[in-house]
Amino acid sequence: MKTKCKAMTLVELICVIAIVAVLITIxxxxxxxxxxxxxxRQIHTMAGELSDLRKRAMMTRKQMRMNIRDDSYAIICDEKEKVISYEKDLELVDMNTAQKHRDFAFSPSGRPSNSGTATFRVGKNTFHLIVAPVSGRIRMERVNEEN
Structure with missing residues (x-):
């Protein structure tokens, strides 16, 4: 009586390796x-936190600010500082403010005491986080998208 050895052929093995490689790539x-x-999403979150800081400044009648750093940003309320690191693909490109400081600050009336633009890059996309000088309006704009 003959016993057959069940094994994979070389072609089957190569096909399995190719399928696994495609799945890993995907x-x-x-x-x-x-x-x-x-x-x-973190840029959108920062815009929301700036809006929240402005509202808190008006409610508590105290100055609130967000300090923008190269690798993180800090929310400063009542002398308490909360530091949040940027996501891996988020890069601060430029910080251009009225008083040349690296922060956005709101007075107790809700007006920005330091307004301007923070420019970020995510991959090939550039985003501006803007605090308007008089109204304190906060918005985020996508500048360009290169293919």
Whole structure:
């Protein structure tokens, strides 16, 4: 009686390796998109936190500010500082404010005592986080998208 040895052929083995390589590539590329999405969401979060700081300044009648750093930003309320690091793909490009300080500050009346623009880059996209000088309006703008 003959016994057959069940094993994979070389062609089957190569096909399995190719399929695994394709799946790993798709997973890695997907993670890159997730990191960029998280970095863009952080800019939106910063805009929301600035708006919240402005409202808190008016409610508590105290000055509130957000300090923009190269690798993080800090929210400063009542001498308490909360530091948040940037996402991996988020990069501060430029900080241009009225008083040449690296922060956005709101007076107790809600008016910005230091207004301006913080420019960030996520991949090939550039974003401006803008605090208007008189009204204190906060907005985020996507500047360009290169392919």
């Amino acid at each position: 997973g890695v590329m997907g993670m890159k998109g997730v990191r960029r999405f998280k970095a863009e």
